[in-house]
Amino acid sequence: QSAAPMHNDTLYQALGAKPGLEALMDVFVPALKADSRIGAQFKDTNAKYLQEQLVDQICMVSGGPCAYKGADMKAAHAGMEINKAQFNALVEVLQGAMDARGIPFTTQNQLLARLAPMHRDVITAK
Numbered sequence: 001q002s003a004a005p006m007h008n009d010t011l012y013q014a015l016g017a018k019p020g021l022e023a024l025m026d027v028f029v030p031a032l033k034a035d036s037r038i039g040a041q042f043k044d045t046n047a048k049y050l051q052e053q054l055v056d057q058i059c060m061v062s063g064g065p066c067a068y069k070g071a072d073m074k075a076a077h078a079g080m081e082i083n084k085a086q087f088n089a090l091v092e093v094l095q096g097a098m099d100a101r102g103i104p105f106t107t108q109n110q111l112l113a114r115l116a117p118m119h120r121d122v123i124t125a126k
């Protein structure tokens with residue numbers, strides 16, 4: 001059986017495919033909960049569930065063979081009054097996690113570029 005990808009999965013592979021994303025989320029979600037700026041917003045969040053959703057979502061947006069089945073970004077963050085500073089804080093925590101996992105800077109920026117448009121659905125406060 002040929003493994004010819006139906007689409008470009010270069011970014012997914014650069015992130016270490018499924019094992020790489022799982023390892024990244026093992027660092028990222030605890031770091032989010034520990035963050036002094038936004039950690040409190042995740043205090044009641046089930047880390048395992050969030051990690052699984054993020055693995056599937058990032059797998060999908062990076063071109064991997066996954067289907068994200070969680071809530072859409074607008075619904076997931078509705079009523080949270082997330083502002084731009086909080087969004088940027090999450091991005092910083094993600095950068096820190098990617099650094100800790102040794103993900104190259106260009107790969108980091110490619111992922112961030114694919115997540116950035118989600119700000120329209122996530123940020124609902126000034």
Ligand code: HEM
Pocket residue numbers: 038041042044045046050053054057069070071076077080082086087088090115116118119122
């Ligand atoms: C690009 C930016 C972001 C992405 C890709 C993202 C992704 C996600 C995903 C996939 C979920 C799970 C949805 C589900 O329940 O099915 C989620 C939930 C959540 N997100 Fe985000 N998020 C982003 C930004 C933020 C920011 C900036 C905050 C707050 C500072 C935040 C706070 C939360 C919280 C509190 C939950 C709910 C977890 C729970 O159910 O307890 N998110 N997010």
